[in-house]
Amino acid sequence: MLELFLGFWISRTVMAAVELGVFEILDAEQAGEGLTLEEAQAALGLAARPARALLDTCVATGLLDKEDGRYRNSLLAARYLSSRSTHSLRNYVLDERWCWPAWGRLEDALRADHQLLPEDQEGYHAFPEDFFLDFLHGHSGVMGDRLAEGVDLREATRIMDVGGGSGAVSIALCTAFPHLEAIVVDQPPVAAKAAGHIAEARLSERVTTWPANIFDDALPPDCDVAVLANVLHDFSPDRAREILGRVVEALPRGGRVVILEIVPDDERRSPPLAVAFSVAMIVNTAGGDAHTVPQYRAWLEAAGLVDVVVTPIEGRMVTTVIEAVKPM
Numbered sequence: 273m274l275e276l277f278l279g280f281w282i283s284r285t286v287m288a289a290v291e292l293g294v295f296e297i298l299d300a301e302q303a304g305e306g307l308t309l310e311e312a313q314a315a316l317g318l319a320a321r322p323a324r325a326l327l328d329t330c331v332a333t334g335l336l337d338k339e340d341g342r343y344r345n346s347l348l349a350a351r352y353l354s355s356r357s358t359h360s361l362r363n364y365v366l367d368e369r370w371c372w373p374a375w376g377r378l379e380d381a382l383r384a385d386h387q388l389l390p391e392d393q394e395g396y397h398a399f400p401e402d403f404f405l406d407f408l409h410g411h412s413g414v415m416g417d418r419l420a421e422g423v424d425l426r427e428a429t430r431i432m433d434v435g436g437g438s439g440a441v442s443i444a445l446c447t448a449f450p451h452l453e454a455i456v457v458d459q460p461p462v463a464a465k466a467a468g469h470i471a472e473a474r475l476s477e478r479v480t481t482w483p484a485n486i487f488d489d490a491l492p493p494d495c496d497v498a499v500l501a502n503v504l505h506d507f508s509p510d511r512a513r514e515i516l517g518r519v520v521e522a523l524p525r526g527g528r529v530v531i532l533e534i535v536p537d538d539e540r541r542s543p544p545l546a547v548a549f550s551v552a553m554i555v556n557t558a559g560g561d562a563h564t565v566p567q568y569r570a571w572l573e574a575a576g577l578v579d580v581v582v583t584p585i586e587g588r589m590v591t592t593v594i595e596a597v598k599p600m
């Protein structure tokens with residue numbers, strides 16, 4: 273019971289550790305065999321009591337190791353929190369930190385049925401410039417790898433990655449399927465960021481960007497698969513159906529829609545993170561929700577698609593692939 277309502281002590285401390293640079297300091301060359309409390313305290317610019325509280329809580333949660341009084345990043349932190357890691361969730365954590373004031377006023381958001389953060393024209397919360405909408409890059413890369421295992425794209429030639437964000441999913445798919453090309457469709461500033469990630473992955477020849485508003489602008493032609501990864505949950509059912517309608521229209525006959533989403537079970541009873549995702553969507557978006565598989569299936573069928581296939585991908589957030597085909 274206590275863990276249920278005191279769990280935020282831990283999550284908020286992890287956010288502070290990331291923001292204060294704990295994992296960067298311990299990742300630095302000079303950290304070598306780890307840092308003593310005094311050395312870490314000096315590097316963090318904190319007094320002894322808060323430095324010890326912060327570092328020891330990170331040890332207790334498995335993010336740091338402590339031996340003979342020296343602190344080191346654990347393998348978990350090195351893989352998921354160091355900004356040097358390709359799987360770094362650092363910006364994801366910082367995004368949650370950015371949203372924290374809104375979680376502090378959650379009752380107001382629930383009463384208003386509206387997010388309280390500054391929002392963009394689509395009702396999504398505004399982002400700090402330095403991790404503008406590519407905060408999911410590390411997470412989505414891993415999800416993209418899983419997607420590549422869950423869908424057969426051997427026959428596909430060119431995918432449009434609708435609301436493709438940092439391009440992580442396209443990068444993962446084109447790495448797994450070396451013949452494949454991808455077009456990342458997203459708002460111009462996000463597409464610009466994606467181009468940087470694509471170049472870093474040395475895939476600029478096969479993965480390109482298409483700066484566009486998916487509600488108003490033309491979608492790329494000549495794609496046989498449209499991927500919508502972690503996009504539709506940001507929108508109300510009506511807006512999600514509008515996006516699907518536009519995507520289906522842009523696809524040729526025989527084209528395929530592939531949705532990758534976090535979904536709770538059909539009755540929205542479990543698992544906790546997937547169900548609570550609906551609360552996160554109230555905090556973060558104007559109309560988003562943890563939509564369920566039956567909803568996605570109904571929307572795909574209403575858009576005229578057939579042969580719906582649902583493939584759950586493992587993981588605590590219960591990511592699921594929902595595919596369907598535009599009839600010939």
Ligand SMILES: C[S@@+](CC[C@H](N)C(=O)[O-])C[C@H]1O[C@@H](n2cnc3c(N)ncnc32)[C@H](O)[C@@H]1O
Pocket residue numbers: 394405408409412434435436437438439440441457458459462484485486487500501502503506
């Ligand atoms: C939660 S992110 C998912 C990004 C990416 N698919 C991934 O899995 O990492 C949703 C994406 O949809 C994009 N998006 C939202 N509204 C859009 C619009 N009207 N036109 C184009 N892209 C949009 C956002 O910029 C963002 O990159």
